[in-house]
Amino acid sequence: MLEPSNNNELPVIPGKRYFAIGEVAELCAVKAHVLRYWEQEFPHLSPVKRRGNRRYYQRADVITIRQIRSLLYDQGYTIGGAKQQLSSVEAKDDISQYKQLIRQMIRELEEVLAVM
Secondary structure, X not given: OOOOOOHHHOOOOOOOOOEEHHHHHHHHOOOHHHHHHHHHHOOOOOOXXXXXXXXXXXXXXXXXXXHHHHHHHHOOOOHHHHXXXXXXXXXXXXXXXXXXXXXXXXXXXXXXXXHO
């Protein structure tokens, strides 16, 4: 599975449309310069660039970054191996992203329920 083994330790992804690079760095527990490097290495990552070349990531980008992080840090893949792994699972990619989104929504709903 492509999810990080420490996914429960990563912060919940807020229900926003766009995230700044600093927010994504915190959400994925990686440094901003690592994200910029990964953009060059992984064609799957293509944040929207706006005024002043500022990057804005979407929720799917954050999930992809968490998958890349898992492949590299948790599963021990090299950059090349992680690229190959992501390419080989492109068909399954949508399914795993939806599953992760559903789990994320369940966690968020559980948090709302706990507040109520």
